[in-house]
Amino acid sequence: MVKPATRKPRRLFKTVRPSRAHLYLAPTFMLLGVFCYYPPLLAFARSFYTWNGANAATWCGLDNFRFMLNDEVLLTSVWNQIKIVLFATVVGISAPFIAAELIFNLHSARARYWYRVLLVVPMVVPGVVLILLWQFIYDPNVGLLNALLGHFGIGAQAWLHDPKLALWAIMCMGFPFVGGVNVLIILAGLNNIGTDVFDAARIDGVGFVQRMVKIDIPLVMGQVKLLLIMVTIGALNGYGAQLILTDGGPGYSTMVPGLHMYHQAFLFDRLGYACAIGLMLFLVILVLTAFYMGIKEPDTQ
Amino acid sequence: MSEARQANASRRRVPWCEWAKHGIMLGIVALVLYPFAMLVVLSLKDNAQFFHEPWLPTWPLHPGNYSASARLLIRYILNSIFVSGASCAGVLLLSSFSAFTFARFQFFGRRFLFLAIIVLMMVPGILGLVPTFMVVKNLGLLNTRWALILPYIAGGQVVGIFLLRSFFSAMPDDLFDAAKIDGAGDFRMYASVALPLCKPMLATIAIMNVQATWNDLIWPLVCLSDDKLKTVSIGLLSFQSQVAMATTTRWGPLFAGYVVASIPLLLLFLVASRAFVQGLTSGALKA
Numbered sequence: 312m313v314k315p316a317t318r319k320p321r322r323l324f325k326t327v328r329p330s331r332a333h334l335y336l337a338p339t340f341m342l343l344g345v346f347c348y349y350p351p352l353l354a355f356a357r358s359f360y361t362w363n364g365a366n367a368a369t370w371c372g373l374d375n376f377r378f379m380l381n382d383e384v385l386l387t388s389v390w391n392q393i394k395i396v397l398f399a400t401v402v403g404i405s406a407p408f409i410a411a412e413l414i415f416n417l418h419s420a421r422a423r424y425w426y427r428v429l430l431v432v433p434m435v436v437p438g439v440v441l442i443l444l445w446q447f448i449y450d451p452n453v454g455l456l457n458a459l460l461g462h463f464g465i466g467a468q469a470w471l472h473d474p475k476l477a478l479w480a481i482m483c484m485g486f487p488f489v490g491g492v493n494v495l496i497i498l499a500g501l502n503n504i505g506t507d508v509f510d511a512a513r514i515d516g517v518g519f520v521q522r523m524v525k526i527d528i529p530l531v532m533g534q535v536k537l538l539l540i541m542v543t544i545g546a547l548n549g550y551g552a553q554l555i556l557t558d559g560g561p562g563y564s565t566m567v568p569g570l571h572m573y574h575q576a577f578l579f580d581r582l583g584y585a586c587a588i589g590l591m592l593f594l595v596i597l598v599l600t601a602f603y604m605g606i607k608e609p610d611t612q
Numbered sequence: 613m614s615e616a617r618q619a620n621a622s623r624r625r626v627p628w629c630e631w632a633k634h635g636i637m638l639g640i641v642a643l644v645l646y647p648f649a650m651l652v653v654l655s656l657k658d659n660a661q662f663f664h665e666p667w668l669p670t671w672p673l674h675p676g677n678y679s680a681s682a683r684l685l686i687r688y689i690l691n692s693i694f695v696s697g698a699s700c701a702g703v704l705l706l707s708s709f710s711a712f713t714f715a716r717f718q719f720f721g722r723r724f725l726f727l728a729i730i731v732l733m734m735v736p737g738i739l740g741l742v743p744t745f746m747v748v749k750n751l752g753l754l755n756t757r758w759a760l761i762l763p764y765i766a767g768g769q770v771v772g773i774f775l776l777r778s779f780f781s782a783m784p785d786d787l788f789d790a791a792k793i794d795g796a797g798d799f800r801m802y803a804s805v806a807l808p809l810c811k812p813m814l815a816t817i818a819i820m821n822v823q824a825t826w827n828d829l830i831w832p833l834v835c836l837s838d839d840k841l842k843t844v845s846i847g848l849l850s851f852q853s854q855v856a857m858a859t860t861t862r863w864g865p866l867f868a869g870y871v872v873a874s875i876p877l878l879l880l881f882l883v884a885s886r887a888f889v890q891g892l893t894s895g896a897l898k899a
Contacts, residue, residue, distance in 0.1 A: 331798065332719035339710040339769060340725075345751075346766035347732050350743035357743065364746060413637050418630060428885055429641050434892055435881045436648065436874045438827045439845045443852060443870060444647050453666065453863075455650065487643045492892045548738045551829045555849065569738055576742045577834060585742045593739040600734070 351593075358587035363580040375587035385588070388559075388566040391478055392547065395567065398482045399546040404538050407493035408531075412523060414494070415501045427498065433490030442552050445484045446471070449556075471556055474564040481552055481565050493538055500534035501527060532606075539603045544596055568592055655867035662863045674864055681869035684854065687840070688847025689876060695757055695843055696825045699764035703821050704814055706765065707772025712802045714773065715780030716788060726777070732770045745834055759835040760843070764825050772817045779813050780806055812887070819884060819891035826877055844873050 358375055362368035379385055414426045433441065448455045449470035457467045470480040504526070512522050528535075550569040553559055559566035559574070568588055576585035653669050654662065655677055661670040714726050744763060753759040783806070791805050807814075829845045836842055839850060848869065855866045881888050 330717070330719045332713050332717035332722075335713040335717075335798075336710055336725065339706050339729075339773070342706070342762065342766035342769070343729070343732070345747065346744060346763045347735070347740070347770070350740040350747055351735055353743035353746070354739055364749075410637070410640055413633050413640075417633055417637075422634070426637055426641060427889060430644060431885075431889055431892060432648070432881070433644060434823065435877045435888070437845055437848070437877065439829055439848045440870045440874055443848065444651060447867075448647065453663075455647075455667075458667070487640060489640055490644045495889065495892065544736055548736055554830070554833075572738070572742070573830070576745070582742055582746065589739045589742060593736060596736050597734070 354586040354589055357583050358590045360583045361581075362583035362586075364582045365580075368583060371583070375584050376591075378584065379587065379591070384563050384566060385568060385571055387563045388568050388571050391563075391565065392567045394478065395482055396543055396546045400539060400542050402488050403485070403493060403542045404535060406488040407497055407538070408535075410489040410494045411497035411501060412527065415498060416519075427495060430490055430494050431492075434492065438551060439555070442484070442555050445552070446556055449480055472561055474561045477557055477561060477565045481557070484552055493542075496534050496538060497531055500531035504530045536603055536606055540600050543599050543603070547592055547596055651867050651870055655864060655871050657864045659860070659863060677864040677868035678872065681851070681855075681865045682872050684851050685844070685847065685869055685872050688842050688844045688851070689873070691757070691841060691847070692826055692844040693876065695760050695764070696822045698757075698761050699768060699825050700818050700821045702761065702765035703768035703772050704818060707769040707817065708776055708807060708810065708814065709802060710769065711773045711776035712780055712806050714777045715783075716801075716806075726773075729770055729773055732767075733774070737767075741830070741834070748835060754835055755838045755841060757841060760825070760828075760832055763831070764821075764828075768821045768824070771820070775817060776810060776813060779810055783809065815884065815887040816891040819880070819887050822880065823877065823888075823891070844876075848873050 357368060359370060359372060360368035361371045361374070410430070414423050417423050417426075447453075451457065451467055451469040451472065454470075456470065461467070468476060470476050508526060508530070509522070512526055517525070548569060550567050550573065553565050553567060553570050554573065557565045559570050569592065572585045572588040572592070575581045575588065650667070654666065656673040656675065657666075657670055658674050658677075661674075664670070714722065748754060748759045748763070753762070787805055788801055791801050796804065826843075827845065828843075832843045832846050833849075836846065839847075842850065851869050852866065855862055855869065
């Protein structure tokens, strides 16, 4: 029965023959069915319903989507989200790129290894600890940031409570933006470039900056695309910091669609509307991902 | 050989360049790690020291802060260990066995079923949050550990299957033929031939999963309200409101608590830093 996994010539009508293999896959697909296939389908269906979670849902056609267009909070949150995504992609890729270049160009292999390991440490600290740590850094009375700026004669700011500053404060929480996997991914890309390319460049007398622009950046475009997708999805999915620190406030200055969805679902019991928002976010992610994947990698010959 | 000599030569010629790179990198690393160092320094102070000199170490140190916080957090940490451990075990078992099935068997719908699994990597968590909550609620699982463990296993196995299937497919057929001639059945082949060979890959997947489930915030926040069941992520929030929102914030124990909550994963990192780095990088591929 067990055959090596070679592809057989395909016949159009193969008889459905249940085999041991199907049985072996049953646990996996049972779990997937309940927790991975059914929920998105339910979300899709329920976004056309008014649904408070308790009573039966009632069909409302496109009302949920129509309501979005008049939902001031949602519109504000979309604008905030755009700013967050733009900031996150620009900073979240350029900073790791610089760090990766620095590490890659070090002579000592041991130093390269250790810098990589040290930059991973923030990933090990629970996300909540990071958020609470930044809450302290931004604290208006005893926080690190105000103490630091005080040395330069800049007055204390209420970072998370000032509508003008709160969104920036949330966006800058990852400072200096190089902790974590992004650096590792770009480094992996740089390591994939053959040494012969660099040797050829050296022989041709190509300088460091020129090499970076003409060789490194085009050749790690694959990694950059991956990061673009990752960072965008991360930014659209992530609202933990807002949830804990600002709850979207002050006013709605740090509100994002994800948090709005969370509020609608778990505070106001408007699950149908929340599903509709979730669906829109999913579509946005899908379109952006497809768009980024479509970016042509420059000819590397 | 010649390359090493060349590297040596260039180091002798432009040592300042090399030092500059080290200097910038050290600066960056210091910026990244400074908040954590600050955390440790602050966790060893009492309130008088905190207000007098917050940024530098002060004597005497107050390690007592740690025992106070650890007492409050230990239950959450044990909950997290149980939830992450159980999910991780489930993911390893299911994903390795299913990947093995996909790689070594020929059966109806093999390619379609595999694609159906891979497609899930494109579905972001945010779409599933509300409906999955309703599913869990209707199953009567709210406020049980299963509310976390089952979805974690279901979602975690996807990447596992993806990574392991290609690994198992690449294994030479002779290996399995030999086992079959020796009279090994399917399970024997899985357990005695396939599994031992993919241990490093399993370690990578395990780390990826533990890191993700340990740090998960929103799902446990939605599913668990019983304080006895809370995981570290949300337990820390109740810990913070206990320690910080009281009449006077006790800063030392608060920061000690943050450190205590970070220790388990940090230990795991120290033991398996190589698997960790690998796990995080391949975890990125699921995006």
